Amino acid sequence: PPLQSDSNAGNSDPPETVAGLFSRLHNAGLQQRCLPSDFTVQLIAGALATAKSVLLAEPNCLQLAGPIVMFGDLHGEFHSLVKLIEVLGRPPARSYLFLGDYVDRGPLSLETVLRCIPRHVFVLRGNHEDRRIYRYFNFEDELIATFGLTAGQNLSNYFNETFCYLPVCAVVNGEIFCCHGGLSPYFNHPRFAASQAELVRRINEPSKPLHFRKSDFIADLLWSDALDIGVVEWMPNPRGCSYVFTKAACFNFLRRHRLNWLIRAHMFVMNGCKFSFEGRCVTLFSAADYAQRYRNTGAVLHIPGSASDGTKFPGRTLRFCKKNLLQCDSRLPENPADWPEEIAVKKSLIR
C-alpha cells in the first residue's frame, strides 16, 4: 500500500503525504544537496510513526516475487542511492529490496535511511539499525549535529523504535533466502528444519517490536558471516557476536528448506559482489568508495520474475564506481538483459 498520512478534512492545505516527502528528498539528492531545510524533527518523527504502523502489519520474513533489484550495505551513501534509483527506475516501476546497514560510517546516514523507508521498496534490518551499535559509530552524532543534543537524541530513539519493526529476512521466488548477515545454527533445530514453510512460520513467531539478544536467531540473521574455508559448520564470529558459517552449513540449510541460493550483505567486498560456496552464497555490497576511504566498486543485483531451474544463478549484477555513477545521466534499459556489466562514463564526459 502507498505510505500516506491521513487526508485532512478541513479547509486548510492538506498535509504533505509521506510519499511527497520522499520525492522532495530524492530531488534534493539528485541536485547533490542533502536534507531540505524544512525537514524538522517533528516532520521526520511523523514519517517514522507512519512507517512503524505500516511495518507492524508486515511479517518478520517477507515472501516476495521478482523482478526485484537488491542492494547491499549503503552506510550513508545517499547520493549514490538516489542516483541508482534514477538510473534503474523509480518505484513502483521497479521494486527494490534493501539488505540493511543504511546508517553509520558514511557521510549522510539520515538522508539514506529516510529515502529507504517508503513503500514499493522492501527494507530489511541490518546490524547497524540498532542504537546499541549506531551510537558508537556516527549516525547518532549526525542527528545531534543536525538537530542539537536533546532533539537529536530524541530522534535517535524514534529511529531505534522504528528499526525494531523492520523485517529481518525475505524469501524471493520461493528459492532465494535474503538477510543482512546470514544463517543461524538455530535453523538446524527440528522446530525450524521441517520445511521451508515451517522455517518462515517460526521466524514470524516473535512479535514486534523485535528486541533481540546476542544469542537468538534474529541476532544471527543480522550478524553472522560466511567463511570460505573451514571444515566445521559453525565457528565463533570474531566480531564478538553470532557465528561464521561455512559451505557445509550453507548447503545443509539450502537443501533442508528447498532453497537454491543465499543472498546477504554485511561484509565489505572490493568488487561489490562476491560468490562463495560454489556460487550458492552471494555477498552484496552497494557502498562504492566506502566511507570515502576505499576505492571499491559497489554492486546491485537484479532477480527475475520467476524461479530458476536451480542450476544457474538467475541474478544479474550491475557494478559501479561512485564517480562514474554520479556522472551518469541516462536511464538503463528496462530489460536487465540489456544492462552493461558496469556503469561506465559516457565518452563525451571523458576529457
Ligand SMILES: [Mn+2]
Ligand atoms: Mn553489517
